Amino acid sequence: MSAARVVVVTGGTRGIGLGLSRELLARGHQVAVCARSQASIDEGVTVLRAGLADPGRVLGLVTDVSDRAAVQALWDAVSAHFGRVDLWINNAGLSAPRGPLVAQLPATVDAVVQTNLIGAFNGSAIAQAGMAEQAGGGWIWNMEGFGSRGEHQPGMATYGASKRAVHYLTEALVKDAKGTPVKVGFLSPGIVATDLLVGDYAGDPEGFEKVRRVFNILGDRVETVTPWLVDQMLGATKHGTRVAWLTKPKAMGRFMSAGFRKRDIFATGEA
Template structure:
């Protein structure tokens, strides 16, 4: 897909990868970009920055809780009203919960709502208009954890696997009807999720981490090529191949990595 003259919705657009995506789409010639985030002030700031850098792009911000299906539908409706249609929906918002079996049922439910159900809400909100046109694009920010796993967070690993599964289903079910799907699957990205609010967090994914701007640039390349997997860390594909070739050997290797990480970082969340 050529992003020029297209309209885009980006959730989780106030910070990190979402912010970088908003700016990248605007600079690349998108006709309209909706910036959605639960942080209304942050979304407004990013929208203003995008409008300033790309005066020809119509940009607006809307506070949106992606766990709320009605809120996602209202976001899609406003974007459609303003732009005429939604060409690309970037379901980017996500959270991490650095817990294992100690995570409560309520915590599991919350991360499920944001990391999985938000993608489903997005599809329900805009798929009908996309199917009517025979054209549309879903860009879902997932994680390499969806292809591999996440040491130190059972809820994150599980929900990201589920997010990949839903994106695959979307592509299988609607790919021959003009619907494109891409999953952004980075490892460490230099955001607050990786480093913490004040940069206090230490973790093994910080080595080799990339900037949100790099993720956005690779994502635009992936959209142009209409690739399902968008891999800001290309080595993830080789890790995934090894997993498929010999699952038991891969699990042994992951157990060794787990032990190494625990020895180096102790009980710190990773």
């Protein structure tokens, strides 16, 4: 579809969200991003507007995605500014330092669940209601992560449980929205070198070094993954589509060729 679309990317000022936003703008679309602080909005919007002939194609708004009223205000502001919302990407996410659940601070667990799960609930509900009322409907995309499809590792209870719940939520939305003008999809970026990934090992540099080799085999950088993800989302037509970058065959191929290909996805300039 060549016509410009209006896209909301929650958590769109850093990491994968920022990468998705940049690729959408590069393809001529209009993008609204949200973050929890004005400083993050200012920084992200500055990056996204750099080099654009029309800076008005970028809108940034402070939004707490765990607050349903705030998410509704985001929808209302974007609709008023651009006239509609064609794609809503529930990307905002938090992780927690790896470790046993008993060692996780209650505030950390609450923040992860509120952002990853409640944020996806709120974004999905608001977008589904709004898109059902506009001509042509729209697409809701929910971001998968470790745990979404039943993966398990020690120390990942908080993040993994939140993402498993988001997967169930998305499956339910696919059923709920069947036969309506609103389509729902799963977005799976795989392992991407972001501050979220590195932050999982905050305070555990030895643990990070143990898994770094695997990350360098299976992982990629934001600028490698996001162009493909955006093209797949924009080209999707089937309700319930799952867009997945790291498939099992790709992972197997990566492991088989690991001895012949040296990569460091955490180094500047690695593609």
